[in-house]
Amino acid sequence: MSDPTEFAASVVIPAHDEERVIGRCLESLASSTERPLQVVVAANGCSDRTVEVARSYADRLPGLVVLDLATPGKANALNEGDAAATAFPRLFLDADIVLDPGALDQLVDALSTDAPRAASPHVRFVTSDSDPVVRAYYACFRELPYVKEGLVGLGIYGLSQAGRARFDRFPDLNADDLFIQRLFEQSERIIVPGTFAVQAPRTAADLLKVRVRIAKGNAEVARVAAAGELPGSDAHDFTASTGSTVSALGGLVRRRPTLVPAAIAYLGVTVAARLKARRADTTTWERDASTR
Numbered sequence: 001m002s003d004p005t006e007f008a009a010s011v012v013i014p015a016h017d018e019e020r021v022i023g024r025c026l027e028s029l030a031s032s033t034e035r036p037l038q039v040v041v042a043a044n045g046c047s048d049r050t051v052e053v054a055r056s057y058a059d060r061l062p063g064l065v066v067l068d069l070a071t072p073g074k075a076n077a078l079n080e081g082d083a084a085a086t087a088f089p090r091l092f093l094d095a096d097i098v099l100d101p102g103a104l105d106q107l108v109d110a111l112s113t114d115a116p117r118a119a120s121p122h123v124r125f126v127t128s129d130s131d132p133v134v135r136a137y138y139a140c141f142r143e144l145p146y147v148k149e150g151l152v153g154l155g156i157y158g159l160s161q162a163g164r165a166r167f168d169r170f171p172d173l174n175a176d177d178l179f180i181q182r183l184f185e186q187s188e189r190i191i192v193p194g195t196f197a198v199q200a201p202r203t204a205a206d207l208l209k210v211r212v213r214i215a216k217g218n219a220e221v222a223r224v225a226a227a228g229e230l231p232g233s234d235a236h237d238f239t240a241s242t243g244s245t246v247s248a249l250g251g252l253v254r255r256r257p258t259l260v261p262a263a264i265a266y267l268g269v270t271v272a273a274r275l276k277a278r279r280a281d282t283t284t285w286e287r288d289a290s291t292r
Contacts, residue, residue: 007063008035009108009158010085011093014042014077018095019049020292023057025095030060032104038063041095042081045072050095078170088161092176096199096291097155100124103194107158110190116162118180119190120152126199133204136265143259145248152189153177156196163188167231173224175217182221183231202290204269210288211273219277 011029015022022041029039039061041054046068054066065084069077078092089111091104103121110119125138141147147154157180166183173179181189201207224230253263 006036007038007087008033009089009091009104009111010038010040010087011091012040012042012078012081012085013093013095014044014074014081015046015050015054015095016044016072016074016077017046017048017050018043018292019046019053021096022050022053024098025093026054026057026061026064028097028099029104030057032099032101033108035105035108036063037061037104038065038085038087040065040067040081040084042067042069042077042084044069044074044077044080073172074174074176075170075172078176082170088164089158090161090164091158092156092180094155098197099156100195100197103192103196106192106194110192111158111160111163113160114162115160115188116166116184117160117188117190118152118163118184119158119192120154120156121192121194121196123147123154124195124197126197130200130202130207131204133265133269134200134202134207136262137207137269138200140249140252140259140262140266143252143256144245146245149191152181152184152191155198157181171224171230173217173220173230174213175221178218178221179230182225199291201288206288206290207269208273208276211269212277215273215277 013022013025026039026041029037041064043050043054043066051066051068054064058064067080067084069080082090089108091107093099099121107119107121111117123142125142127135127138130138154177157177159180163184170176171179201210221230249263249266253260
C-alpha cells in the first residue's frame with residue numbers, strides 16, 4: 001500500500017448492500033486519475049457481497065481500505081470512513097456514483113487550498129431507461145438554478161481541510177449532503193467543469209420513493225437545526241428553500257414554455273412526495289431498487 005502521506009486525496013464511500021453498483025463506482029475512480037488515491041469503502045450492515053466486490057479492486061486501487069461495519073446507518077459509516085481517511089482534500093461519494101473522466105482531478109485541484117471550500121462536479125442524469133414521467137421530471141429538475149448553480153451534493157461532495165474543520169462529526173441525519181451544503185456560503189462552494197452520472201429511477205413509483213426520502217431528510221435537517229441541535233445552526237441558514245424553488249420554476253417556464261409539461265410532472269411528483277413524507281414512518285428508508 002502507498003505511503004499515506006503521498007495520497008492526493010481520500011475518498012470515503014458509505015455502502016449498504018451495494019454489490020450491484022459499487023464496482024462501477026470504484027472502476028470510475030480507478031480510471032479517472034493517475035494520482036494516488038486513498039479510497040475508504042465503509043460497508044455497513046451489508047447482507048450481500050458489497051465487501052467482497054469492493055476488496056476485489058485492491059489491485060486497481062492500491063490505497064483501498066474496506067471497512068466491514070456490523071451496524072447499518074449512513075451517518076455512522078461516514079464517521080467511521082472519515083476517521084480511517086488520512087489525506088486531504090476529502091471526497092465523499094455514494095456507492096452508485098460514477099465519475100466521468102477529469103472530474104476527480106478537478107475536485108482535487110479546486111480543494112487544494114487553505115480556504116474553507118466545498119465542491120462538486122456537474123450532475124448528469126441518465127434517463128435513457130426511465131419512463132416518460134421520470135424523464136419529464138428530470139427535464140425540468142436539471143434546469144433549475146438549485147441544480148445548475150452552486151449545488152453541492154446529489155451523491156458527491158468534496159471538502160478542503162479547512163472546510164472539513166467546520167464540523168466535528170457527521171450528525172445522525174440522512175440528508176448529509178444538504179447539511180454540508182448549508183455549512184458553506186454560495187461564495188465558498190465550487191462547481192468544477194467535470195461531470196458525474198446519476199442513474200435516474202426507471203419508474204415513477206421509484207422516483208417517488210427517492211423524493212420521499214429526500215423530503216424526509218430535508219425536513220429533518222430543518223427541524224434539528226431549528227432546535228439548535230445541528231452543528232453550525234447558529235451561523236448558517238438551514239431553513240427550507242421551497243419559496244425560491246417555486247419562483248425559479250415559474251421563471252423557467254416563462255423563459256421556456258415548452259417545459260410546461262415537464263414542470264407539471266415535476267410539481268406533481270414533488271407535492272406527492274412531500275405529502276407522503278409527512279405521513280411516512282420516519283425510520284423507513286425509501287430506496288430505489290430499480291437502479292440496482
